[in-house]
Amino acid sequence: MSRAEFQQSELWEISRQLISFNTVSALSNLNIAEFLANYLESSGMSVQIVTETIAGVPKANVVAWVGPAEPGGLILSGHMDIVPFEGQPGWKTDPLKMQTDGKRIFGRGVSDMKIFLAQSLLAARQQPLHQLKRPLVFIFTCDEEVAGQGSARLVQTLPEVIKGCPLPEIALIGEPTNFAIFPAHKGYASFDLRVQGKGGHSSLPSNGLNAIDIMGQILQVIKQVGKQLEKQSLPENIQLFPEVPYSTFNNGLISGGLAPNMIAETCRLTASLRVAPGDTADEILQQVQQQIEQKILPEVRLQAPDGGIFLENLVAVPPLKSPLEGPFVELLGRIIGQSITRGAPYATDGGQFQSLGINSYICGPGELAEAHQPNESLAVENFFGGLEKLERIIHAWCIE
Numbered sequence: 001m002s003r004a005e006f007q008q009s010e011l012w013e014i015s016r017q018l019i020s021f022n023t024v025s026a027l028s029n030l031n032i033a034e035f036l037a038n039y040l041e042s043s044g045m046s047v048q049i050v051t052e053t054i055a056g057v058p059k060a061n062v063v064a065w066v067g068p069a070e071p072g073g074l075i076l077s078g079h080m081d082i083v084p085f086e087g088q089p090g091w092k093t094d095p096l097k098m099q100t101d102g103k104r105i106f107g108r109g110v111s112d113m114k115i116f117l118a119q120s121l122l123a124a125r126q127q128p129l130h131q132l133k134r135p136l137v138f139i140f141t142c143d144e145e146v147a148g149q150g151s152a153r154l155v156q157t158l159p160e161v162i163k164g165c166p167l168p169e170i171a172l173i174g175e176p177t178n179f180a181i182f183p184a185h186k187g188y189a190s191f192d193l194r195v196q197g198k199g200g201h202s203s204l205p206s207n208g209l210n211a212i213d214i215m216g217q218i219l220q221v222i223k224q225v226g227k228q229l230e231k232q233s234l235p236e237n238i239q240l241f242p243e244v245p246y247s248t249f250n251n252g253l254i255s256g257g258l259a260p261n262m263i264a265e266t267c268r269l270t271a272s273l274r275v276a277p278g279d280t281a282d283e284i285l286q287q288v289q290q291q292i293e294q295k296i297l298p299e300v301r302l303q304a305p306d307g308g309i310f311l312e313n314l315v316a317v318p319p320l321k322s323p324l325e326g327p328f329v330e331l332l333g334r335i336i337g338q339s340i341t342r343g344a345p346y347a348t349d350g351g352q353f354q355s356l357g358i359n360s361y362i363c364g365p366g367e368l369a370e371a372h373q374p375n376e377s378l379a380v381e382n383f384f385g386g387l388e389k390l391e392r393i394i395h396a397w398c399i400e
């Protein structure tokens with residue numbers, strides 16, 4: 001196919017339009033949601049735009065479904081938001097204007113992950129939907145790039161949103177994997193620990209409580225809990241996450257105190273957790289809090305009765321671990337031509353879907369090395385190849 005021909009294809013046209021919406025997570029995404037909803041409705045699907053207000057901004061998730069009220073349905077899912085590009089050096093083209101040099105396609109979101117959305121729209125339109133034997137459901141989420149907040153809200157109401165359609169069995173999430181199949185990923189959580197001490201003149205240390213000193217003890221607790229986690233590698237996690245098969249902390253940011261001659265009154269740590277399947281952020285943070293309670297808080301209460309240690313701003317994306325075998329894994333492997341080897345190196349909406357009992361697999365046309373980069377691009381083979389593969393997956397699972 002010549003460059004001119006493929007730029008006339010419907011896949012090009014839909015992709016071009018999706019890329020043109022500035023859906024950076026901080027902005028409202030109602031425009032793209034409406035565009036997607038209209039397209040899916042015109043293909044004969046039932047559609048709901050589920051609106052939310054997140055951080056004061058109007059947002060929407062899009063849910064569409066079609067097919068008989070049978071179990072075993074398939075979800076195709078992707079996120080509508082993109083990471084920022086303004087101020088990111090290195091862009092040679094307008095990030096919102098999709099372009100090609102004949103070999104690769106350029107634009108913010110081509111790999112992560114608007115081309116997959118375009119392929120999903122077209123794959124559904126080209127199927128005989130009246131012949132479906134199992135439901136086909138689309139879930140397009142907002143705010144995936146900010147700790148998956150869109151899907152976290154949606155899963156609370158999903159069964160009612162698609163009422164009449166039994167909850168699907170499988171979700172295929174088209175995040176950038178260059179068609180590798182990932183059945184699992186670690187979860188992610190970020191949180192603050194804030195110490196409120198008692199300030200004063202540094203010449204009289206015992207009159208105050210130095211919050212930075214207390215934070216030093218908290219860092220020791222985190223280190224000890226981290227060491228415990230290291231001893232708890234499940235056999236499947238060793239296979240899926242060979243480099244680091246256990247949950248880990250990262251102390252990312254710290255601030256506290258005002259001047260060298262003042263007792264530091266406050267100190268704040270912002271840290272994160274990568275949560276291996278089998279663990280939960282809540283359980284791990286409970287261990288931290290229990291040790292703080294036993295080892296550190298008695299001193300705080302004595303020295304600074306108005307002080308304390310507070311866990312704040314917790315945001316968590318659950319881990320994902322779906323079965324490594326089964327009919328869908330077989331079908332996907334056959335069509336994609338790959339087998340499962342390991343877990344994904346990032347979190348997705350799949351952890352939220354699995355909390356509803358929906359097994360989720362991550363496999364998409366984009367390339368991870370391109371995601372979030374300037375001049376984000378996608379190979380032309382994956383552009384058309386991804387559409388063809390999706391059509392075959394839908395046909396094999398929902399129609400045959």
Ligand SMILES: [Zn+2]
Pocket residue numbers: 079112113144175176
């Ligand atoms: Zn993504």
